[in-house]
Amino acid sequence: MDLGEPEPRPGQEPVNRVKPRKATRIQIRNQERILDGALSIFASTGFRGATVDELARASGMTKPNLLYYFRSKKALYIAVLELVLERWLEPLEQLDPDGDPAEQILAYMRAKLAMSKERPEDSRLFANEILNGAPMLGAVLQGHLKELVEQKAAVIRHWCDTGQLNRVDPYHLIFMLWATTQHYADFEVQVTALLGDNQRDKTYGDAADTLETVLMQGLLPRA
Amino acid sequence: MDLGEPEPRPGQEPVNRVKPRKATRIQIRNQERILDGALSIFASTGFRGATVDELARASGMTKPNLLYYFRSKKALYIAVLELVLERWLEPLEQLDPDGDPAEQILAYMRAKLAMSKERPEDSRLFANEILNGAPMLGAVLQGHLKELVEQKAAVIRHWCDTGQLNRVDPYHLIFMLWATTQHYADFEVQVTALLGDNQRDKTYGDAADTLETVLMQGLLPRA
DNA sequence: GTCTATAAGAGGATAGAC
DNA sequence: GTCTATCCTCTTATAGAC
Numbered sequence: 001m002d003l004g005e006p007e008p009r010p011g012q013e014p015v016n017r018v019k020p021r022k023a024t025r026i027q028i029r030n031q032e033r034i035l036d037g038a039l040s041i042f043a044s045t046g047f048r049g050a051t052v053d054e055l056a057r058a059s060g061m062t063k064p065n066l067l068y069y070f071r072s073k074k075a076l077y078i079a080v081l082e083l084v085l086e087r088w089l090e091p092l093e094q095l096d097p098d099g100d101p102a103e104q105i106l107a108y109m110r111a112k113l114a115m116s117k118e119r120p121e122d123s124r125l126f127a128n129e130i131l132n133g134a135p136m137l138g139a140v141l142q143g144h145l146k147e148l149v150e151q152k153a154a155v156i157r158h159w160c161d162t163g164q165l166n167r168v169d170p171y172h173l174i175f176m177l178w179a180t181t182q183h184y185a186d187f188e189v190q191v192t193a194l195l196g197d198n199q200r201d202k203t204y205g206d207a208a209d210t211l212e213t214v215l216m217q218g219l220l221p222r223a
Numbered sequence: 224m225d226l227g228e229p230e231p232r233p234g235q236e237p238v239n240r241v242k243p244r245k246a247t248r249i250q251i252r253n254q255e256r257i258l259d260g261a262l263s264i265f266a267s268t269g270f271r272g273a274t275v276d277e278l279a280r281a282s283g284m285t286k287p288n289l290l291y292y293f294r295s296k297k298a299l300y301i302a303v304l305e306l307v308l309e310r311w312l313e314p315l316e317q318l319d320p321d322g323d324p325a326e327q328i329l330a331y332m333r334a335k336l337a338m339s340k341e342r343p344e345d346s347r348l349f350a351n352e353i354l355n356g357a358p359m360l361g362a363v364l365q366g367h368l369k370e371l372v373e374q375k376a377a378v379i380r381h382w383c384d385t386g387q388l389n390r391v392d393p394y395h396l397i398f399m400l401w402a403t404t405q406h407y408a409d410f411e412v413q414v415t416a417l418l419g420d421n422q423r424d425k426t427y428g429d430a431a432d433t434l435e436t437v438l439m440q441g442l443l444p445r446a
Numbered sequence: 447g448t449c450t451a452t453a454a455g456a457g458g459a460t461a462g463a464c
Numbered sequence: 465g466t467c468t469a470t471c472c473t474c475t476t477a478t479a480g481a482c
Contacts (some may be wrong), residue, residue, distance in 0.1 A: 044356065065465075069460095156317075173437075210392045214391065
């Protein structure tokens with residue numbers, strides 16, 4: 001997924017200064033370390049809240065050294081978004097039109113919940129970006145994401161039309177699945193404030209049970 | 224709800240410089256204008272993303288003039304949070320232990336959805352704050368909010384125990400209601416990117432229908 | 447109460463030595 | 465490739481005139 005560079009000044013090098021052909025092991029390792037640390041910082045403070053100093057410290061580098069690898073804070077941010085976007089959308093892509101509706105929706109819910117548990121920073125990265133108006137991700141929302149969701153909404157609509165699911169709006173069902181699962185990552189401090197922080201496994205287990213109960217009884221036609 | 228001032232330097236005046244006793248109509252009006260504009264700015268960019276310049280422009284004032292009314296950007300932010308917190312928590316407080324369970328939960332869902340529609344900035348203000356670790360709201364989460372949620376969770380648990388609702392975890396049911404309703408405010412750009420922006424009424428109508436269908440069939444015991 | 451001017455400092459990015 | 469030193473802009477907050 002290519003987000004494009006907002007300001008490709010003429011004569012300037014692209015987002016990533018290092019020429020792919022000449023990338024040494026050190027360069028690759030450093031880039032990965034930077035991206036890794038940057039995800040963590042951007043996820044917890046958003047784009048504007050992050051400072052290049054913090055970003056550099058997060059990967060054990062100095063500021064100018066980080067800026068040797070990524071031309072600017074913005075370029076780094078875009079690189080992180082691109083990196084994370086692929087695995088972010090994968091669970092929805094896996095939704096199988098030929099599978100059993102109930103099973104497919106439950107599997108999607110569980111995959112998204114697992115992502116909130118295992119990769120909460122991915123979720124918070126996107127939450128920050130979208131909450132603040134999706135300045136960098138806007139094109140993706142109206143392009144690739146829109147296509148993907150249209151396609152999967154059609155699948156769900158077909159399941160409703162053939163009586164395999166109760167009649168619900170497919171888009172809003174998808175929003176419901178997103179909201180309920182991402183909530184545990186995005187609002188983690190609130191969840192742990194209310195449930196206690198030594199309860200992570202239990203929290204996600206109970207969440208899955210509750211969602212399964214409500215979704216299955218709510219979506220499956222009564223016999 | 225008092226959030227307290229993080230750094231009450233001795234000899235300094237409190238958050239709001241204007242002495243309550245002497246507040247003139249102009250002062251009150253100006254404070255309201257500032258708080259109003261500030262909500263809009265803080266909601267869309269978060270605390271760190273907002274600049275005092277923007278905050279001042281949003282209320283048609285100059286920077287020093289705004290800082291005459293509120294000692295610092297942080298003090299203004301806290302004042303906005305305090306102002307909004309009360310109406311933010313009201314719907315949950317309204318949940319009536321003596322009402323009909325299905326009706327009460329539907330009414331809560333509808334009230335929260337209405338808040339997302341009518342006051343999306345309130346929702347985004349809190350979303351930004353919590354997503355970024357609730358630096359100012361942490362005490363509220365572990366204090367007043369925790370008590371309120373415990374109390375309402377007990378109500379829901381009682382409804383489950385007496386067979387009026389399916390057995391679900393009350394906390395996670397509350398999270399589900401929060402997540403599904405606040406999603407429409409917090410991720411509005413995504414929702415409109417996927418559904419179109421000339422559809423606000425339809426969007427919220429369909430959302431309510433979908434949530435009602437899933438919740439009612441998912442929560443009410445089968446006859 | 448409101449303004450212009452400015453101090454004080456944080457933050458993004460670069461220069462240039464090594 | 466990496467560092468120290470530095471530039472310059474943006475931002476918070478204050479001084480002091482009116």
